[in-house]
Amino acid sequence: MTHREEILQYIYKNPGITFRRLAEELGIGIGNLQYHLYQLEKENKIVSKKLGGKRYIFPKEFEKEYEPLLIAISNETQRKILLLLAEREMNQREIAEKLRLTQATINYHMNVLNKLGLIDRRKQGRNVVYSLKCDIEVIVRVISEYRPKLWDKLADKLIDLMLTLKGGELND
Amino acid sequence: MIDIILDVAIIGIALFLSFVSWIAYKKSGMKSILFLLLAFLLFGIKKTLENLHIIAGIKESTLDIVATVLELMILLLFFIAVVKMD
Numbered sequence: 292m293t294h295r296e297e298i299l300q301y302i303y304k305n306p307g308i309t310f311r312r313l314a315e316e317l318g319i320g321i322g323n324l325q326y327h328l329y330q331l332e333k334e335n336k337i338v339s340k341k342l343g344g345k346r347y348i349f350p351k352e353f354e355k356e357y358e359p360l361l362i363a364i365s366n367e368t369q370r371k372i373l374l375l376l377a378e379r380e381m382n383q384r385e386i387a388e389k390l391r392l393t394q395a396t397i398n399y400h401m402n403v404l405n406k407l408g409l410i411d412r413r414k415q416g417r418n419v420v421y422s423l424k425c426d427i428e429v430i431v432r433v434i435s436e437y438r439p440k441l442w443d444k445l446a447d448k449l450i451d452l453m454l455t456l457k458g459g460e461l462n463d
Numbered sequence: 464m465i466d467i468i469l470d471v472a473i474i475g476i477a478l479f480l481s482f483v484s485w486i487a488y489k490k491s492g493m494k495s496i497l498f499l500l501l502a503f504l505l506f507g508i509k510k511t512l513e514n515l516h517i518i519a520g521i522k523e524s525t526l527d528i529v530a531t532v533l534e535l536m537i538l539l540l541f542f543i544a545v546v547k548m549d
Contacts, residue, residue, distance in 0.1 A: 450496070
């Protein structure tokens with residue numbers, strides 16, 4: 292197996308792996324890995340995206356899934372919701388209680404996640420139960436690597452503050 | 464001298480909060496956050512204008528009127544940010 296095939300196979304086994312972790316786990320030099328990734332991207336076998344100073348690498352098949360996932364994880368509350376749903380399916384009230392946020396705030400984030408196609412809604416009696424639509428392993432891997440900047444954290448808090456102030460008056 | 468240092472710090476914080484609001488707006492698309500951004504920016508502008516008399520020969524009475532108008536606008540923007548539906 293060539294070096295490049297080995298890298299590609301590792302990316303297929305670990306979609307959403309970061310550039311640095313890939314270099315560490317395969318024991319390849321930065322320059323060498325950069326060259327192979329550039330070639331693989333040129334050959335349309337992988338896609339990569341920079342977020343929070345890290346480069347996430349996905350197999351080409353993840354092209355439609357990775358953009359929404361990276362958009363979602365750039366928000367703190369949405370990251371927490373995805374991690375909660377990775378444990379088990381939950382309704383909005385349970386999520387709001389666990390995150391100590393208002394239901395209106397959670398409702399806003401659930402709508403965003405739903406529009407991004409990352410969660411499923413299912414009616415269970417009078418409640419709507421939410422579950423993850425995408426690969427749990429990929430979500431946990433990508434989120435565990437993500438390190439938000441200070442202003443990103445503050446911006447997320449500002450969004451939640453505005454949502455809390457507006458309470459139930461929000462439109463979907 | 465200490466008042467100038469404090470004013471510079473206030474202008475810096477106002478600009479930082481405007482920047483954070485801009486990121487929050489880009490992430491959420493919430494128009495109410497855009498009003499917050501404008502309010503923080505106007506606050507920074509107001510503080511800058513209040514110190515203009517040191518470098519430019521502008522009458523303090525004129526600056527007082529402008530600063531008061533800006534204060535009114537800032538309060539209105541905060542109010543709109545809170546009550547506006549997104």
